[in-house]
Amino acid sequence: MQPLSNDSINFGWFLAYKFFNSLFLGLSIGAVFTLYEPLSPAIFSAGGIGLALATLAVATQYHRLFRPYWFFRLSMCVELIILMGILAVLIYPLDEPIALFVYLGYQFTFALGNYLVRCETLLFVDNRRLAQLDVAKQIAYLVGMGSSWIGYQILAEKFEITNKVTQVTALHWPLLGIEVIIIICLTYAFGRRGRQGSGSARAGTSHLD
Numbered sequence: 001m002q003p004l005s006n007d008s009i010n011f012g013w014f015l016a017y018k019f020f021n022s023l024f025l026g027l028s029i030g031a032v033f034t035l036y037e038p039l040s041p042a043i044f045s046a047g048g049i050g051l052a053l054a055t056l057a058v059a060t061q062y063h064r065l066f067r068p069y070w071f072f073r074l075s076m077c078v079e080l081i082i083l084m085g086i087l088a089v090l091i092y093p094l095d096e097p098i099a100l101f102v103y104l105g106y107q108f109t110f111a112l113g114n115y116l117v118r119c120e121t122l123l124f125v126d127n128r129r130l131a132q133l134d135v136a137k138q139i140a141y142l143v144g145m146g147s148s149w150i151g152y153q154i155l156a157e158k159f160e161i162t163n164k165v166t167q168v169t170a171l172h173w174p175l176l177g178i179e180v181i182i183i184i185c186l187t188y189a190f191g192r193r194g195r196q197g198s199g200s201a202r203a204g205t206s207h208l209d
Contacts, residue, residue: 008068008123008190009068009123009189009190009191010188010189010190010191011124011129013185013186013188013189014185014189015132015133015136016185016189017182017185017186017189018133018136018137018140019136019137019139019140020140020178020181020182020185021137021140021182022136022137022138022140022141022144023140023141023143023144023178024082024144024175024178024179024182025141025144026140026141026142026143026144026145026146026147026148027144027145027147027148027151027171027174027175027178028144028148028171028175029144029145029148030145030148030152031148031168031171031172032106034094034164034165034167034168035089035094035099035102035103035168036099036102036103037099038094038095038096038099039096039099039100039103043100043103047103047104047107050107051107051110051111054107054108054111055110055111055113055114058111058112058114058115059114059115062115062118065115065119066118066119066122068190071116071119071123071190072186072190074112074115074116075116075186076183076186076187077112078108078109078112078116079179079182079183079186080183081105081108081109082105082106082109082179083176083179083180083183084105085101085102085105085106086172086175086176086179087176088101088102089102089168089169089172090169090172090173090176094165094168094169120133148171151170151171151174152167152171155167155170
């Protein structure tokens, strides 16, 4: 199976993917407090234990997962789970089942967080590219948080929407658009070489085991 290298990825599209990913994070960071309100404290304790165990399990498989084949698929899996969470908030009332679904989805994505960061560092060993990625992420994060604050102010003052759940639900419409852009950027970042694999994966199994 093809090893990780920057030849297997389009840096421009990957930079755009990370920018919109951080924009999404900044825009949504304040919403989780409202989304998780229906959950009991015990859920967070159990979720923390599950997250630690899942992260540990992923770490034991690094020797298998540091490949473009898995990096693309696990990254896409994370984005699709987030997309399902957004759609759930927009379609269903925000009660305990939906809050739990969103919480578990985010816990799954967090379990892969260390792995995805390690892959990113291995892909782009050039200091300049790593700097570009970090600058883009921080700028997008700040823009996202600022946009979130402005959006809540507009909903409250111009449209007189002060209910927290209604505000957070309204915020998920732009989040939906951003998430679609994220998935598109991720797909183009890896192109054919990063997405190829079932045949390569089977061919490489013998020397990976």
